[in-house]
Each structure stands twice: as C-alpha cells, then as structure tokens.
Amino acid sequence: MFTDGSFVYIPEGVKCPMELSTYFRINSENTGQFERTLIIADKGSYVSYLEGCTAPKRDDNQLHAANVELIALEDAEIKYSTVQNWYPGDEDGKGGIYNFVTKRGLCAGKNSKISWTQVETGSAITWKYPSCILKGDNSIGEFYSVAITNNFQQADTGTKMTHIGKNTKSKIISKGISLGKSQNTYRGEVSFLRKAEKARNYTQCDSLLVGNQCGAHTVPYIDSKNNTAVIEHEASTSKINEDQLYYCRQRGLSHEEAVSLIVNGFCKQVLQELPMEFAVEAQKLVSISLEGSVG
Amino acid sequence: MNIQDNYQKNKKNIFFSENKNVENHRKKLISIFENDKFDKKNNESLKNTNLKNFFDFKYKYLVPEEKSVINNHHDNSYSIVCVNGQCSSFKDDKIQITKIIEGDYIDFSKNNTIEKNDHFVNLNSLFLNCGFKIIIKKNNNIKIKISNIVTDDELTIFQKNNFICEEGSSLNLIEEYENKNNSTSNILNVIKLEKNTQLNHFLIQDNSPSHNLIITSHSSCKKDSTYTQKVYNFSEGYVRNFHFSELIELNSEADLQGIFFLKDNNTSNNKTFVKHLAEDCKSNQVYKGILNDHSKATYFSNTYVDQVAQKTEGYQLSKGILLSDNASYFSKPELKIYADDVKCSHGSTIGPIDENAIFYLRSRGMSKIAATKILISSFINEELSSIDDKQMSQIIQKKLVRYLSKVK
Amino acid sequence: MFLEIKDLSVKIENKNILKSLNLNINKGEVHAIMGPNGSGKSTLANVLAGKEDYEILNGKINFKDNDLFDLNIEERAQEGMFLAFQYPVEIPGVNITPFLHSAINSKRKRMNEDEIDNLSFAKLLKSKASDLGINIDMLKRSVNVGFSGGEKKRYEILQMSILNPDLAILDETDSGLDIDALKIVTDGVNKLKTKDNSFLIITHYQKLLDYIKPDYVHVMVNGSIVKSGGSEIAAEIEKEGFQKFQ
Ligand SMILES: Nc1ncnc2c1ncn2[C@@H]1O[C@H](COP(=O)(O)OP(=O)(O)OP(=O)(O)O)[C@@H](O)[C@H]1O
Ligand SMILES: [Mg+2]
Numbered sequence: 029m030f031t032d033g034s035f036v037y038i039p040e041g042v043k044c045p046m047e048l049s050t051y052f053r054i055n056s057e058n059t060g061q062f063e064r065t066l067i068i069a070d071k072g073s074y075v076s077y078l079e080g081c082t083a084p085k086r087d088d089n090q091l092h093a094a095n096v097e098l099i100a101l102e103d104a105e106i107k108y109s110t111v112q113n114w115y116p117g118d119e120d121g122k123g124g125i126y127n128f129v130t131k132r133g134l135c136a137g138k139n140s141k142i143s144w145t146q147v148e149t150g151s152a153i154t155w156k157y158p159s160c161i162l163k164g165d166n167s168i169g170e171f172y173s174v175a176i177t178n179n180f181q182q183a184d185t186g187t188k189m190t191h192i193g194k195n196t197k198s199k200i201i202s203k204g205i206s207l208g209k210s211q212n213t214y215r216g217e218v219s220f221l222r223k224a225e226k227a228r229n230y231t232q233c234d235s236l237l238v239g240n241q242c243g244a245h246t247v248p249y250i251d252s253k254n255n256t257a258v259i260e261h262e263a264s265t266s267k268i269n270e271d272q273l274y275y276c277r278q279r280g281l282s283h284e285e286a287v288s289l290i291v292n293g294f295c296k297q298v299l300q301e302l303p304m305e306f307a308v309e310a311q312k313l314v315s316i317s318l319e320g321s322v323g
Numbered sequence: 324m325n326i327q328d329n330y331q332k333n334k335k336n337i338f339f340s341e342n343k344n345v346e347n348h349r350k351k352l353i354s355i356f357e358n359d360k361f362d363k364k365n366n367e368s369l370k371n372t373n374l375k376n377f378f379d380f381k382y383k384y385l386v387p388e389e390k391s392v393i394n395n396h397h398d399n400s401y402s403i404v405c406v407n408g409q410c411s412s413f414k415d416d417k418i419q420i421t422k423i424i425e426g427d428y429i430d431f432s433k434n435n436t437i438e439k440n441d442h443f444v445n446l447n448s449l450f451l452n453c454g455f456k457i458i459i460k461k462n463n464n465i466k467i468k469i470s471n472i473v474t475d476d477e478l479t480i481f482q483k484n485n486f487i488c489e490e491g492s493s494l495n496l497i498e499e500y501e502n503k504n505n506s507t508s509n510i511l512n513v514i515k516l517e518k519n520t521q522l523n524h525f526l527i528q529d530n531s532p533s534h535n536l537i538i539t540s541h542s543s544c545k546k547d548s549t550y551t552q553k554v555y556n557f558s559e560g561y562v563r564n565f566h567f568s569e570l571i572e573l574n575s576e577a578d579l580q581g582i583f584f585l586k587d588n589n590t591s592n593n594k595t596f597v598k599h600l601a602e603d604c605k606s607n608q609v610y611k612g613i614l615n616d617h618s619k620a621t622y623f624s625n626t627y628v629d630q631v632a633q634k635t636e637g638y639q640l641s642k643g644i645l646l647s648d649n650a651s652y653f654s655k656p657e658l659k660i661y662a663d664d665v666k667c668s669h670g671s672t673i674g675p676i677d678e679n680a681i682f683y684l685r686s687r688g689m690s691k692i693a694a695t696k697i698l699i700s701s702f703i704n705e706e707l708s709s710i711d712d713k714q715m716s717q718i719i720q721k722k723l724v725r726y727l728s729k730v731k
Numbered sequence: 732m733f734l735e736i737k738d739l740s741v742k743i744e745n746k747n748i749l750k751s752l753n754l755n756i757n758k759g760e761v762h763a764i765m766g767p768n769g770s771g772k773s774t775l776a777n778v779l780a781g782k783e784d785y786e787i788l789n790g791k792i793n794f795k796d797n798d799l800f801d802l803n804i805e806e807r808a809q810e811g812m813f814l815a816f817q818y819p820v821e822i823p824g825v826n827i828t829p830f831l832h833s834a835i836n837s838k839r840k841r842m843n844e845d846e847i848d849n850l851s852f853a854k855l856l857k858s859k860a861s862d863l864g865i866n867i868d869m870l871k872r873s874v875n876v877g878f879s880g881g882e883k884k885r886y887e888i889l890q891m892s893i894l895n896p897d898l899a900i901l902d903e904t905d906s907g908l909d910i911d912a913l914k915i916v917t918d919g920v921n922k923l924k925t926k927d928n929s930f931l932i933i934t935h936y937q938k939l940l941d942y943i944k945p946d947y948v949h950v951m952v953n954g955s956i957v958k959s960g961g962s963e964i965a966a967e968i969e970k971e972g973f974q975k976f977q
Contacts, residue, residue: 222648237663240630246658250671255645258674265660265667271820275874277804278780278814279834279890280841286805289833293824293873 033064038073038104047303049078065096069104071137076107078306089117089152093128102137102164107145109302111310114150121180121209124152131158135167135196143170145301147310148183149317157215159188162196162227169198172298174310176317177210177242186216186247191224191257202233203295206242207318213244218259219251227257235265236294238287238318288315326356330449338451339425348432352445359442366440371590371621371653372563393420400466407474408453408482408510417463423454427485431513435541437567437596443537444565447481447511454483459520462491469498471508473534478506485513488520488548497525497715500558505533514542516550516575523551525715529722530558532589537563544568544575544604553706554581556591557722565594570604570632581610582703584726585618585650594623599632599662609640611706613699614650615730624669625657632662639669644676644702646695646730696727732793733758733929734898739790741771741778747788748774750954756898759926763940764933765965766951767973772933773817775951776902779931780814781807795897808834809841811897815887815904817933822874827886828856830874831893838894859892862922864915880907888916892923899923900931905939917942937969950976 038044050065069075092114098106108131117124127150133142144158160169171187189198198218206212214233235244246263268290276286292299292314299307299314330337330353339345361369392404393413401418403410413420432448459465473480488494500508516522522542530536536558542550556562568577579595597606608624626637643652656669676698684694700723707723710716734756741749748771756762766772778785779792781804792799795810802810822830836846847855860870863885875883884904891899901920905913920943924930932943940948940962948964949956950973957976958964 235658235660237660237665240633240663242663243659243661245660246669247655248657248671249653249655250673251651251653252643252645252673253651255648255650255675259672260674261656261669261671263656263658263669265658265665267663267665269820272822274780274782274804275816275820275822276830276834278808278816279831279894280805280808280837281833282805282837283803285833285837289825289830290822293822296824296873 032061033066036065036067036075036077038067038069038075040070041072042070043073044075047076047078049080051080061090061092061094063094065094066099067097067106067108068099069101069106069140071101072103074105076303077109078303079108079110080113089124089126091126091128092151094130096129096131096158098133098142100133100135100137100140100142100167103139104137105141105143106133107143108133108158109145109306111147111302111306111313112150112154113313116150116181117152117179119179121152124181125150127151127154127156129154129156131156133158133160133169135160135162135164135169135193137164137167139166140164141168141170143168143172143301144187145172145298146174146185147299147302147313148173148175148185149313151183152181154183154185156185157188159190160198161190161192162198163192164196165193166195167193168196171198171200171202172301173202174205174295174298174314175203175212176205176207176314177212178207178317179210180208181210183211184213184215186214188217189219189229191218191220191227191229194223194225194227196224196227198229200229200231200233201297203298204233204235204244205238205291205294206235206244207238209241211243211245213247214263215247217249217251218261219249220254220257220259222253224254225256227254229259229261231259231261231263233263234294235263236291237265237267284319288318291318326449327353333450336452337449338423338454339428342425344429345425348429349449352449355440355445356442359440361442366442367594367623367655369442370592371619372592398466399464400468402468402470404470404472405455406472407478408471408480408508410455417460417465418467419458419460421456423451423456423483423485427456427513428483431483431541437541437569437598441539441565443509443563444511444539447483447509447539450479450481451483452481454485456485456487458487459489459492459494461489464493466495467497469496471498471500471502471510473502473504473506473508476505478504480506480508480510482508482510483513484510485515486522487515488517488522490517491519492517493521495523497712498527500526500528500530500536500538502534502536503531507535507537509537510539512538512540514540514550516542516544516548518546518548518572520545520548522549524553526552526554526564527715527718528554528556528558528562530560530562532559532587534558534560535562536560539565540567542566542568542577544570544572544577546572547574549576549578551578552580554583555719555722556581556583557726558591559587559589561590563592565592567596567598568606569598570601570606572601574603575601576605578607579609580607580706582706583610583612583620584723585612585620586615586726586729588617590619592621596623596625597627597637599626599628599635599637601632603634604632605636607638609638611642611703612652613644613646613702613726614652615646617647617649619651621653623655623657625659626667626669628660628662628665628667630661633664635662635665635667637665637667641669641671642702643673644699645673646676692731696730699727699730733795735791735793737791739778739792740788741774742786742788743774743784748954749778752790752955754949754956756929756931758929760947761924761930761932761943761945763945763948763965764931764951764956765935765948765968770951771954772951773902776814776817776900776931776933779807779900780804780812805837806841809838813891813894813896813899815884815891815899815901817902817906819875819883819887821876823876825874827870827872827874828853831856831890834890835893856893859889863889863892863919864912865889881909881912884908885912885916888919892919895923897928898931899928900933902933903935904932905934905936913939913942937965940965952976
C-alpha cells in the first residue's frame, strides 16, 4: 500500500538550523494516501520537523494512513509537530477524511529526546497515538496535543510512553475540546518497566465540553513495575467556565470571541510548543474550528 | 472439571434450579463460559487474576447448615454472625431478615446492565448456594454489624445478599471478613437505597493467605440518598473488590473508597464504577494502596455521565505506594462523559514514599524505617480519622500496626 | 437621566435579594453604596453588568436612553458600562495584552471608531500601567492568574482606565490594597473622572471616600436602599455601624 514518503538523516553533531516542513494534501477523489516517514537523528544532532495537512471538500470519505518513525541516538533531539486540518466532513457528517496514523519514536541513545506536538482539528475520524520508547538512560519523551472535534467528528488520540531506561522522563499534556455531536477521546498508556529506575512521568489531560450533545472521554492506562519511579496523572473534564465568559464579555468581547479566547488559553500550554509561525496559524485554526458552534 | 459438568452434578444443591426462568438464564451463562477463551488482554476484569481461582478450587456445594446468631441490642443496633453465607430469619418493627428469594435473583439477572461479562459475577449467579435479604423499614435509623464466617476447608460460598433501605431510613453497616481456612467466598451484594436514605457501609477484610474473597456490589441510589462505602483490605489472601453504583435519581451521591495493604505474593484487584443517570448527583472514587514484597494490584475506576446527568460532580483519585522493587501497580482511571455541565476530575499517582519527606524526618533523628512507617500511616490517616466509630477505628489501627511491623 | 433604576426586585435560587430598589445617577456624579455583608451590593453590580444567573422579578433600568434589559453583557460594556469585580476570575493561558486589545477594539467598533493598532495600543497600555505602578513584566502574564489580591484590584483599574467607561462600578476595589496602592488607585480614578462620566463605588470603608469624594452616599440593607445623603453618612456608619439602619 506504501505510496510515498521521505527519509531524513541528520548526521552526527548537526543542529538543523531551520524547520524542515512538509505539507500533505489529498486532491483526487476516493483515494487513499499511505506515506512513510523515517527520521534518524545521529549522535548530538537536532531537528525540528513540521507536518501540515489539508484536503479540499469531498462528499466521499478518503483514507489517510501514514506511518512515521523517529529514532534519536545519543544526545540527539527530534521535535515533530503536526497541524492536521484534513476535511472533517460537513455538518451532517457526510464525507471527510479517515485519518489513521501510526507514529512511533525510539529514544535509542542516552540523553536523547523526542517530542511530539499535534494540533488535530480536521478529519472525520482520527485514530492516532504517537508513542515513545524510552530506551536510552536519561532519555525524554514528550507529547503535547490539542484535539478539537465538531459536528460528527470523532477523535481518538493519545500516546504511549514506555520507560525502559534509567532516569527516563516523560510528559504528556493533552487538551480535548468537544463541540456539536462529536466524540473526543484521550487514550494513553504510561508504563514503567522493572529497570526504569527513577523514571518519571507527568500527565495532564483536560477536556472542555461546549454543547450538550458531545462526549469527552479519558482512558489512561498506568502501569508501574518499579518502586523508584514516580507517575503523576491528572485529568479534568468540565464545561467552559461561566465566570470567565462573564468577565470577558463585561469587558466588551462578544460571546464567540470570549469562547475563542478562553479555548485558546486552555490550549496555550500545547500551542506554545509549536514553532513560532506555526503557533500563530494554529491559534487561528483553533478559532476557526469553533466558529458557528457557539451561542 | 468443566463448568457444565460441575453444574449438572451439583444442581440439587444450587438455589432456585427448579425455576424455569432461572434455569434458562443459567444456560446462557454456561454458554458464555464455554465460548470464552479467558483472554486476559481483552477482559479487564481478569487482569492480574489467577485463573486458578476459578477452576481449581474444590466445589463443595453442600453448605453445612449452621445456626447464625442475631442479637438485638437496645440502641437500635444489631449484630449478626453469618455462618457460611446463611442468616436465620428475623423480624421486628425496624428490620426484616429473610433468605434470598427467587424474585431478587431474577430481578438482578434482568437489570444488571453493568459488565455483562464479569465471570465472577456470572459464577455467583450460576452456583448460588446461600444469601440473605435485609430490609430496613421506613424512617428507621439502624446499626448492623455482620461477621462473615466460613466454617470448613474447601468450601466455596456463592452468596448473594440484598440490602434494601426503605424511604427515610439510615443504616450504618459494618461487615467483617476474617477467615483462616482454605476456602473461597464469592459474594454479591445488591443494595437499594430508596428516597432520602443513607447507608454507610464498611467492609473490613482480613483473611489468611488460604482464603480467597471475591466481593462485588451493585448499589443504586434514588432521590436524595447517599451511599458511602469504605473498604479496608488487610487480607493476606487474594481479594477482589469490584463495586458499582448507579445514581438513578436527582441529588443522590455515591462514595466508593478503599485502602489496601499488600505484601508477600498477594494480589488484589479493585474496580469502582459510578454511573450518573440523573441530574445534580455527586460521586467520589478514591483508592489508596501500599504494596510491599512481590505484591501486585490493579485499580480500575470509571465515571460515566449520561447525557441527562447535568450538574454532575465526579471525582476520582488513585494512589499507589510501592515499597519494594518487585511490587507492581496498574491503574486505569476512566472518564466517559456525555453531558456538558459537569465537573469531573481524576488524579492518579504511583511512586515510592516521598524521599524528601524521608530525608526531612531522618534529619530530625528518625531512623529510615521509622520514617517510612510514619509516612505510610500519614498516607492513610485521613481515611482513618474520618471513622466516627471508636471501636472500629481501634480495630483498624491494630491491623495497620500489624502490617507495619512486617515492613523492613 | 443617565442611569435610572426603578423598583428593582431580583431573585436568585429562590432567594429574593434585591427588593424594590431605586437609584438615580446623573452624568458627572460619584455615588457610594455602603452596606453590611450579604446585603446585595455585588448583586446590584452584577445585575447592572448583565450577569445571567439572576431572575428579574420587577423593575426597570434605563442607561443612556437604553432599556438596559435589551442589551446583553457585551453590549452594555461596549456602551460604556464597566464593572471592577470584587473577585476577578483567573483565565489561564489568556494573555493580558491581546485580551485588553480586543476589548478596546470591540468597543471602538460599536462606536464606529477606527480600531487601534498593535503598536499604539502597546504604548497606551505601558503608559497607563506605569501610572498605576504596575510592573511591565506583569503585562506578559495571563489574566489574573497568580496575581495577589492587590494586584488583581490594580489590574481592574488598569482595564478601567484603558476602556474609559461612562459608568464605572467599583465593587470593593479598595479591599486588599495597601495604603500606597489605595492612593495610586484612587488617583487613577480621580484622573479619569470628568463631567461626562459617573462612578458607583461599593465599599465598606470610609477611608476610600476620603480619597474619592462622593456626591451621594447610600446605605443598602437587606436588598434596598434605606438611606441616602452626603458624605456625613459614611462617617456615621464608621462610628456606629449598620445597626441603626436595620
Ligand atoms: N449565586 C447565588 N446563589 C445563592 N445565593 C446567592 C448567590 N449570589 C448571591 N447570593 C446571596 O445573596 C446575598 C447578597 O449577596 P451579595 O454578594 O450581593 O452581597 P454583598 O452585599 O456584595 O456582600 P459583601 O459585602 O460581603 O460583598 C447573600 O446572602 C448571598 O449569599
Ligand atoms: Mg460584594
């Protein structure tokens, strides 16, 4: 099925000075896209990779099934950011992209770091769980995610952090916003294996509900087999805070502006992880995704 | 021995097997067992469960008739010694105790919407051989203490109890499980809280390594009622605590809390699940565990909020402390929310005892082991201090001290 | 009449809070309301600002020739109503500067004025902030998040001076301020005061009224105004408490 793809190799010690970016677009009707990406960062190197996705409106469903693999060797760092805005289907749930993506990262070397950041606003159905295997001692895995679903969209996304090496650290920040009749699920797994001495995880997943026909679900799996490791997990689900809305409107912002501002604030921790130019785009995208559904 | 044969062979000792509806229901259950591969990956209720607990125990169905004792004290309190899951009948103007009846069995098998494929509950329904029903009559305020005793080795108790709190009543229920013999208790409590009632339910579990306790409860709360459950698990044998609550009418509340202390090779499986089906309800699910040696624990918690259940407040907390290299803890705190005006949250931590705190205490001249013990006690002090009943709080303190004496 | 409250009765959750309340404020006037805890002062402020939790049982409010109940929260704000909250809410992740910038522009839009651009706004904000002794670093933070009690109050006044309202309602803005801050804040208010705008000041202390001279002082007890007069009333209350008004 493999249709296309790219391979990136960052040689030892090279700090890639600019963002590498790719842009995906699905044009033809009734198609599937199956690309592969492999990024290897050799010792001491650094790369930041951006992935943007859009597709025009179609009545039929299309499939996007990609596979991304990252490998970071000793002291290397890979930052992988995605802004996904595939066509989500119309208000009645017709059409839209099925976005089924496999993303895996391996922190193979000591002190290596892999950081996934994603802003998912599009697609009819998204299933996506970027993961990190933290094998090298002191390696770090991060996952920052914003997922917004509206109308009949379904997003089921999260991460998997597997701590194998000593002193490995992971951080998960997930922000889900559900509107319309959509379903938004965070599904994640954090596991500490026997040898993961002094490993640490911090997870925070928050969901915001806008409208009373949508669903927000949190399904974390937490597994510790090491008594020196510490896992901390926090989650919350609530509707948008009425007092905050009132405050903003008292200062003259419209209801819609106030919601957009508050939701952007809610996502800030994730959006600020994106490279500058992208962060601004992403903020706009967040506001656009909320349009029309508020009030 | 397979389940089908076992059932056929012992049918005459199993409750209600002459009833056609019951029989049909059981046929279905048997076919579920026969078709299931007992795949632990796909069935959460089996995770970390030793399937031997299922199939290897001796099915000795004929429960010896034992006379239970019911004492009616002056101060609206009753004490019951329930022997092999049996309780003699009793009636006064405040409470009524009878054997479990067919209607309750059928009622449960029809209306159990939670976890259809929980094998332990299905086994209980299939091999039911004892159980009682207690009704607290309207507007009474009662205290009951039940000591659950199993008399023989190799006995397997499949017990189903019904507790019904009639309108306006309130019940303080303490149940003790302290068994030393080589036996298994599979107990299902079905608890109904009518309007404006309150039930404080304490379960004190302290069995020897040879006794397996599988206890499941299904509670449902009507308008303005509150169900509070506190589990204290000091057992050295396997315990499975699965507790479910349904908030079916306005302004009701469920609190499912537990603490467990594990050591040696022991395992404990825990699950709480609250379904919010009406407006303005509250729930708490809080479990804390201390794991030493090679012990293992799982804790699943779940808050489900139906679309109509606006103004829900749901809270979950799971805390695990691993005292040894070989202990392990798995937790899965889940939120499934379909209403928008809700406040739900969960927190979960797993880790060693706080090293900074140990350091602090040692810098004040305390030994490491003393510091560890103090911190374990403080970890659960909150729970202990909330117990009003002095006598019970002392009993629990004693068990805690016993556990701590083994911590090295 | 600039603001006219007639026979206002308000209920929340089956509790009558305001009872046949009357109050008139003209352009250029400063009014103070004093009253015991729970008498309904903040409720009045919130009803004026348009908070939606209340049930209006009876009464009319006119503001600048509008029926106030025809306007929603933001329309009232854009028409020049400003409420400095007793307990300003924290809004995580929402940065102060763009927040205030959009606020001022939505007001300008309603008034058919040109929007103010980034650069001039930043300048304006900086100068107003330094007038109020607010550190520039604070302007990079999220709205009210982690602010001390006094900082929140100062930040409310900063917003007021940027939005330049026609009617400013200050709900216990003096509580939580140290003496220097009180001086700075009241200076800010006095600078803002012209013959075209009005103030409604809710306070428990006469101290504030030493700095901002009110034209009228009203005593509110149990949901209605039981006495009105000049500053001498404030002194009376300071001395004898609310006992005699109840
Ligand atoms: N949302 C609400 N639900 C129920 N009661 C409320 C609500 N809001 C206000 N009240 C009640 O209304 C009464 C008036 O409250 P309000 O905040 O207006 O008093 P206040 O005069 O501002 O008091 P303070 O001087 O303490 O600020 C109080 O008794 C308060 O408890
Ligand atoms: Mg007030």
